[in-house]
Amino acid sequence: MTTEALHWSTDGCTIAAALEVVGDRQTFLVMREVLTGVRRFDDIRELTDMPRQVLSNRLTRLVDEGLLRRHTYTEPGRRPRQEYRPTDKGLDLYPVVLALLEWGNHYAGGPEGAPIRFVHRDCGSDVRLVPRCETGHDIDQPRQIVPRPGPGAQPRFSSA
């Protein structure tokens, strides 16, 4: 019953690499706000309820990582302000946000339903994530998904 997975190292794991960028709660909440259209410092701070210092830190890092970019804009009769807008790299996190939203709706949702949903711009109906294999089968049961070593898999040398 030894699992094959044990023989492979996790070096270079791209899940870990992704978590390195967005793997903490606060960073992810910032992305949630930006992807739902909230883009100014104090608005994000209020909606995520995080200390200014942490928000400042996270925004700087997300800009450095290329998920957000700063955009200065000026409303008439006001001084210039900063907005944080998602880049393509940031927008591509939508599936992660959707996956978490679906899981949360299923397992952590209250009776009144989620306060947010994501819809198809063209038709207005809700967006769901469908796991599908490249042969074209839709997969409705997670047990139909199984792990395999990928192209970059390296044998694991047990450190004994």
Next chain:
Amino acid sequence: MTTEALHWSTDGCTIAAALEVVGDRQTFLVMREVLTGVRRFDDIRELTDMPRQVLSNRLTRLVDEGLLRRHTYTEPGRRPRQEYRPTDKGLDLYPVVLALLEWGNHYAGGPEGAPIRFVHRDCGSDVRLVPRCETGHDIDQPRQIVPRPGPGAQPRFSSA
């Protein structure tokens, strides 16, 4: 240009609720291991490179939250050991894992490719996540996804 999103509170956000459970790097790495078939304490510890205390803490919490369950099993001639197995609630995190994997492959992958992939058990080909709206349109551009207040949305009272 004022965004509508500003007028809605994030109370009850199911993304935040999901992050409350799996929103830190270490917890998520544990789920990655369990979902790839690595289920014993010391194996997880070695592959995730985390301190025992942190792993112990995370495993206990994941069991308490119902994503994992402990399973005692005995190899012949060895004393009983614990395994951590995913529950249905844990298995349903597959889409989140897949979404992070895809993002990581795209933006953080090395030239040699990911060390892990997930395939359809029946046909063996790679599983991808396809965002699709409930009307049936596949969505290939993240910009076609837009946020809307959900059924549980509450007006936001600016705290001035």
Next chain:
DNA sequence: TGGCTGAGTCTGTCAACTGGACTTAGACTG
């Protein structure tokens, strides 16, 4: 009896988060 091993617990150090006060730069007010 004593040793091995998987799965932890204990302890001290050090980095990160937290809440609250302070700072800065434009624009507007009198």
Next chain:
DNA sequence: CAGTCTAAGTCCAGTTGACAGACTCAGCCA
């Protein structure tokens, strides 16, 4: 022009959490 308002931070002290490494405990085996 001096004073005020606001968005977007920075600074500071206290507490929490991660980390590394040593120690513990329970079965099994020689």
